[in-house]
Amino acid sequence: MFNTIQVICASEKDKLILRGIFKNLGADAVFASDLNDALAVFEKARPAAVFTADGGEPPVEIQLREIRRVAPFIPVIPLLKRRDATRAVELMKAGAMDCAQSPWTEEELRPLYRKAVRLTGTPLELDSSALRRRRRSAALALAAFFAFAGFSGGLYYGYKKYSPKASHPHTFSLPYAHPTGIVIKKDAVLISDWFSQGLYEHSFKNFNITKVTSLPQVTPAAMTASQDALWLAGVNGVIERRLLDARYTQVSRTPALSPVPDGACFDGLYFWTVHSASGVITKRMPGDALTEMKKFKYPGKKLTAFTCDTRFLWAADPDLKAVVKMSLDDPERILVRSDLDAYASRTLKITAMAARDGRLWFAGEDGGRGLAFYRDEPK
């Protein structure tokens, strides 16, 4: 700390007292006998503060004015000869930093000396408590906002990161509304429609119709295929076997089966039909006559579509709102039941299924409009 101070004091006795005090305080005191002497050495001494003894000539008020004229911001501390608050306040109004009272002692002057290097102004507030409340409210609101933002962000981040991905099946609208069978070929999807009595071949890329085959003699109720054959089950109970050529040439036909099957599939070894109304699943020999081998009772609630692959039987069950997986060896036991999100639509009726390459394909109608979609096989 810069410790040079100037002391204006005419009395030798007072000088002696003050010299000892300021020495003890660690100040480098430069004494002047009067104002003229003080101003003469002021520029050279460059004191941090001026202490001036009251009662001399000129009066302290004039000393204050002159000193402040030379150094407007220098702290000036009058040393009063007696405790006079009114005079002290007047001197402070005139520019004194503070006033020391008599008797001048080290204890009395220590805070004044140490404080003398700092001086600014009084802050004014119209209503500090209200301001503080507003500040507190603003701080709380800000904290609440950041807490909410952080919580929401964390929640959103956690939701995005940890919640299971919603399965959005790829859905395609069909320009016909009564699909009864669906077959997945290498580069196309084949769908039969009973109302228009046709086979619609859709492109795999954009699901546009690439070919329509009219079936004037057949009203298809179910359809399935193998590597080299296509089976069409008619509403009369007859199942036709056709080639997978351009015209789906008929090869053979069964006698009318009873009950009339409305679902069919070939697992690579056996042929399966289903009568959805009774929930009867029939295992058949894959010959031309599709001779019945064994009947099973569907173990779910309601079966509306049916298919199989080389490992499992699959069924769509609107009452369970699920896809049901069954064993080929024991179709009366459900292996897996997996919720089907598409059943969120109450008007959806799934009427055909196919399984290929780990995907399950569905065709049906929803509110009078045909649609097809697929999802991954449940594990």
Added chain:
Amino acid sequence: MNLNSADSYIPAEIKTSLDLPPLWGRLGSLSPGEAELVSHFELPRGKVIALSFQLGRSAFEEIRARIKKVLRDEDGYYNYSLVFLDPAQAELLRAAIAGTLPPSV
């Protein structure tokens, strides 16, 4: 932060009792309900004092306040947190401060 301030610390006369000569100090901050007083005189917490000071063109005489908190700084000065006791005096202070502050406040 409220940056409104007087051009210097406001000097104040401090009356502690009728029997003793008054003391002095400066107002570190001032609001209608509270003030901070800086003085090298020591006063006890809880004591009721009367302040006289001038704010702008208004002179306030014997504004009664209670010392709420006392802190001594490293220089040896005492910083007193004061609460004004008389609502009528506080209202006068409010008007004076409002008149002292610039119109934009």
